[in-house]
Amino acid sequence: MKLNLKMPNDLKFAYQNELKKYKEALAHKNDSLAWLHLERAHIIGQYHPVSHTGVHFRMFVFGIRKFDFNEILGQFVRMSFGWIGSLFNRIPMGNTGSATVPIFAPMPIPEDLKSLLWNADTEAKGLSGFKQ
Template identity: 70%
Template sequence: MKLNVLMPTNFKIAYRKEIQNYKDSLSQNNELAAWRYLERAHIIGQYYPVPHTGSHFRMFLFGIRKGDLKEIYGQFIRMVFGWIGSLFNRIPVGNTGSASVPIFAPMPIPDDLRSLLHNADTEAKGLSGFKE
């Protein structure tokens, strides 16, 4: 079994772009756009433990900023356990990472991210990850 440890360069570039867009939107007080960029960062980063946890940590801080107890609690749980699924390639493909969606539910990958995530197992009904 191959462990997902090191994020490839093309994933790093895409992930960092979404994080920068998140920061830019937040600095412009556009919280709706900021949240969407965090969700996109999660979709990209969830395959690798460190960026996966990083996206949940940012969502956790966003929940604190908004005073959203459901999001704070949901992100805390995801920060503690999510990295394990990433490491072993057992993640809900396409899941946005929000506490408002089921933690293990696969979701459609946005059209513009499909080429990056071309090896994602979108046929699985539960936890999957990259096709082997």
Template identity: 65%
Template sequence: MNFKMPEDFKKAYQKELENYQISLKEKNLVQAWKFLERAHVIGQYHPIPHTGIHFRMLVFGIRTFNGKEIFGQLIRVLFGWIGSLLNRIPVGNTGGVSVPIFASMPIPDDLKSLLKDADTDRIGLSGLKTK
């Protein structure tokens, strides 16, 4: 169970959220969303950050009047943390409703070293490789 987020994950997660806030202030919503997605790829391994990013995505959906995103994020806020807790998440999934909830996706190249322990060999739900 992944309760404690490692320091390198925290730093990367916080950097994505800082970039999100900057993009929001600049009213660059497309870029802001991309930073939320990247934060999701990093944070989904840990229940609290995972839920936190889905909450931010929910607020973003409200801010942009996107009913589909609002509904989808409500579901993810309520249940996404369970997958993190059990280390069964769709590795690389960006967290928005535009992608299937259980679909694994490629990890962005610049995050591969951080997520080197992500179990990308498994099909379906996986998580961090157990040592």
């Protein structure tokens, strides 16, 4: 079984770029754009435990800022357990990570991220990850 411990450089760069755009949107008080970049960071980072937990932590803090109890609770659960699925390559591929979507629901990968996530197992049913 393959463990997802080290994030490849191309994914790390894209993940960090989305977080940079998230911070810029926050600085401009554009919460909807900031959230979009967190969701995109989640789609990229969910394959690796540290980045996966990191984006859920940021979503948790965002929920606190917005006084959104549903998001706070949902992110607490995701922070607590999501890293396990990442470690063992069993994640809901394409999931945006928001508490408004089911935890285990796979979702389509955005077109502009498909080449970056070329190794995602898009044909699997349910939880998947990178092809072995």
